[in-house]
Amino acid sequence: MARKKNINKDNLISWYMEFVLENNHQPKSIFSFAKENNFEETDFYKFYGSFDVLEEAIFSEFFHHTITVLSKSEDYETFDARNKLLSFYFTFFEILTANRSYLVYALENSNSDFKKLKTLKGLRKEYIGYVQNIGIEKIDLKHEKLEKIQDKSIQESSWFHLLVTLKFWLDDVSPSFEKTDLFIEKSINARFDLMDIKPLQSIIDFGKFIIKEKVNFN
Incomplete structure (x- = not known):
């Protein structure tokens, strides 16, 4: 299956929040997170360097x-x-x-x-x-x-x-x-x-x- 294109930060935030609410922990790796949501791992790094950085960004997005x-x-x-x-x-x-x-x-x-x-x-x-x-x-x-x-x-x-x-x-x-x-x-x-x-x-x-x-x- 072809990977999703045009991934944006809102997608990543939404998918991340959904994952942690369902599993009560961060994804095991950015690779597994990308694979589960069908996008290229490199697309994650266009926006965030780690899950911790993404979590910090979520609060900034609320602001x-x-x-x-x-x-x-x-x-x-x-x-x-x-x-x-x-x-x-x-x-x-x-x-x-x-x-x-x-x-x-x-x-x-x-x-x-x-x-x-x-x-x-x-x-x-x-x-x-x-x-x-x-x-x-x-x-x-x-x-x-x-x-x-x-x-x-x-x-x-x-x-x-x-x-x-x-x-x-x-x-x-x-x-x-x-x-x-x-x-x-x-x-x-x-x-x-x-x-x-x-x-x-x-x-x-x-x-x-x-x-x-x-x-x-x-």
Whole structure:
């Protein structure tokens, strides 16, 4: 039988997810995986160097699909950072729910700390890049090193929050994962309320004023 032509990454991801869900382990080799799905082994390497790389790509594809869905909304671009992030979370976890069985295999059975999972490395990079570009309001510290620390803090806390939400979702047994929806809404609103810079910015400005006036007075 002639081998399949024009294999793409979506084919490989679909076949791989189907295999691990049916067998609860990776294929024994790329050769056997290619043979079972009737394509040339060399076609696999056009996209991925190993099954581990493919697994990492699956999470990145979930992210990309989320962004694609959001980009089709005319209202999304008008949202502030809080509502953009809420929209991202609800869309992202809807996509994860459609693939929950695979996520349970990939994460719940890993016996690893999420933060150490290489599988999530690509998603982490994509998500942090997203967070950096949604317009989260920051304190104008007028100091390069302090601003870098502030940016790093926002990035790491945002990634940690996504991991915590992911773990909550995996443990959620409520109908339609309604508890996860509540967790997303309440936790993101709480984060943005805590990050509200206006009161803190006013205190900083007042402090600068006092220091300046004290110097002038002296």
